[in-house]
Amino acid sequence: LMVWLRRTTHYLFIVVVAVNSTLLTINAGDYIFYTDWAWTSFVVFSISQSTMLVVGAIYYMLFTGVPGTATYYATIMTIYTWVAKGAWFALGYPYDFIAVPVWIPSAMLLDLTYWATRRNKHAAIIIGGTLVGLSLQLFNMINLLLVRDPLEMAFKYPRPTLPPYMTPIEPQVGKFYNSPVALGSGAGAVLSVPIAALGAKLNTWTYRWMAA
Numbered sequence: 001l002m003v004w005l006r007r008t009t010h011y012l013f014i015v016v017v018a019v020n021s022t023l024l025t026i027n028a029g030d031y032i033f034y035t036d037w038a039w040t041s042f043v044v045f046s047i048s049q050s051t052m053l054v055v056g057a058i059y060y061m062l063f064t065g066v067p068g069t070a071t072y073y074a075t076i077m078t079i080y081t082w083v084a085k086g087a088w089f090a091l092g093y094p095y096d097f098i099a100v101p102v103w104i105p106s107a108m109l110l111d112l113t114y115w116a117t118r119r120n121k122h123a124a125i126i127i128g129g130t131l132v133g134l135s136l137q138l139f140n141m142i143n144l145l146l147v148r149d150p151l152e153m154a155f156k157y158p159r160p161t162l163p164p165y166m167t168p169i170e171p172q173v174g175k176f177y178n179s180p181v182a183l184g185s186g187a188g189a190v191l192s193v194p195i196a197a198l199g200a201k202l203n204t205w206t207y208r209w210m211a212a
Contacts, residue, residue: 007064014060014069018076021056025049025081025101042141046184049101050136051195053077054129057107059199061124067115074107093157099147102139106132121200129196133188137181 057070078100085098110128117123 010060010064011072013063014073015076017056017060018073019080021052022077022080022084024052025077042137042144042180043184043187046137046140046180046188047191049103049140050106050133050188050192053103053106053136054110054132054192054196055199055202057110057132057199058124058128058196059203061111061114062121062200062203065119067111067119070107070110070114071104074103077103096148097157099143102143103136105139106136109135125196125200126193129193130189132196133190133192134185137184137188141181 053074057073060073061067061069063069081098081100085095085100088097089095109131110124113128113131114120114124117127
């Protein structure tokens with residue numbers, strides 16, 4: 001019975017944290033972060049999403065020791081965001097008002113790394129973290145290309161609580177982020193590894209706290 005209760009608690013924690021991670025994405029600072037900013041500030045989006053995904057996914061993957069937990073975590077985030085998308089649509093906003101980020105394929109790469117290296121924690125941190133940081137940008141740029149002009153949505157439906165300095169801006173072509181996917185992937189790959197290590201360390205602390 002106690003084993004069943006512990007496992008149930010583990011997965012309940014995954015649901016709770018994944019839902020809160022999604023809330024950070026769709027309601028950060030009282031504006032719809034992804035739709036407003038993913039196109040104009042794609043590098044910022046890339047870094048925030050890849051690091052946010054990897055810290056939670058690797059934490060729970062190592063916590064349960066089960067390859068597939070990272071994908072499970074990303075799936076909950078995706079489902080919850082689709083629920084939020086439907087809620088905004090029900091309020092009268094257009095269907096493209098929220099573009100759901102693509103987390104699942106990157107989480108699958110993390111799971112595959114953990115599985116292929118026979119549950120090697122350090123390989124999951126280094127290889128898995130790098131793969132998440134590199135891949136998330138590619139999947140999400142493809143996702144954005146399928147959305148009908150996110151800038152139009154950002155300007156046509158402004159947020160009443162949006163501060164002036166956060167107003168969506170037109171892309172500055174020719175600046176240092178002329179290739180936002182390349183820059184986002186590079187920065188994401190570098191930063192996702194130490195953040196993955198942080199997630200693994202949090203897992204160690206959790207076990208020590210439970211054993212105390």
